[in-house]
Amino acid sequence: MTTALTTGVHHVGLALPDIDAARDFFRDALGYEVVGGVPDYPAHFVSDGSTLITLWQVSDPETATPFDRKKNIGLHHLAIGVADEAALATVFDRVGAWPGVAIEFGPCPIREGSAVRHFICYIPGGARVEFATPFG
Template sequence: MTDKLTCGVHHVGLTVPDLEQARSFFCDVLGFEVVGGVPDYPSVFVSDGKVLLTLWRAADPMTARAFDRRANIGLHHLSLAVANNDALEEAWKRVSAHPEVIVDVAPSPILPGSSTRHFLVFIPGGIRLELTTPFA
C-alpha cells in the first residue's frame, strides 16, 4: 500500500502530576499559548501554533508511577522542532535555567558529524523533552 492514511501528528497527550506546573513550563518558558481545556477532566490544551499538546493531570498524582523510558512501553520522549541553531541556543538558555529541569543531554550534534543539533531534558513532572534543529 503506497497511499498514506495519515498526514502528521494531530496532538500529543501527556499525563502530568501538576497541571499548573506543566502549563507554566510550556507557556512561560517555551512560549506556548493555552488554547482550551476541560476543567472537569482536568486538562489544559497548549499550542505553539504548530503542535497541540493536551496536558492531563494524573487522577492521583501522589500514587502515580513515573514513566521509565527503558522499562515501559510508551512515550520515550517528546521532540519539538526549533527553527535553527540560534533558536536552539535561546531555548537552551530558558529551559536549562528553569530550577525544576534536569538536563539529560546538553546541546550537541544529534549524531556524530551531523549539523542537526539537539538537547534533552526532563521537564517538571518528569517527562523527557528534546528540542531539535531541522535535519540537514
C-alpha cells in the first residue's frame, strides 16, 4: 500500500448565476462565514471552518447552461457532512424553506441497509448539494 500524496480537498469552486444569493444561502441558512472574495472576478469565499467553497459568478447568467448530471462531465454534486441525524433534520428543515432551493429527495439511507442518511437539493443558482451523516 502506498501513502497518499494529497491531504484532502483544499476547496471547491462553484460557478453560479447569482453569487450573492448563494453567499446568503451558505451564510444565513447554514451558518458559514464569508472569508473573502474577489470583487473584480467576481467571487465570494465561504467556509464552515473546515470546508472552503468559492462561489464564482458566471459572465452571462441569462445564457449560462445549467449542469445536467447525466449528460455533462464535471462536478456531479458537492457533499457536505453533518454531525448526526438530528443535525441532518435541522439542515433539511432550514434548507427546504430557503428561497430558490429545490429538494431532489428528503432524508433517507444512502443505500439500503446503511446507517448513513442523506438528502440532496439544488441550492440557489442550481448547484446540486448533498448533506450526509458520517460513515460508520
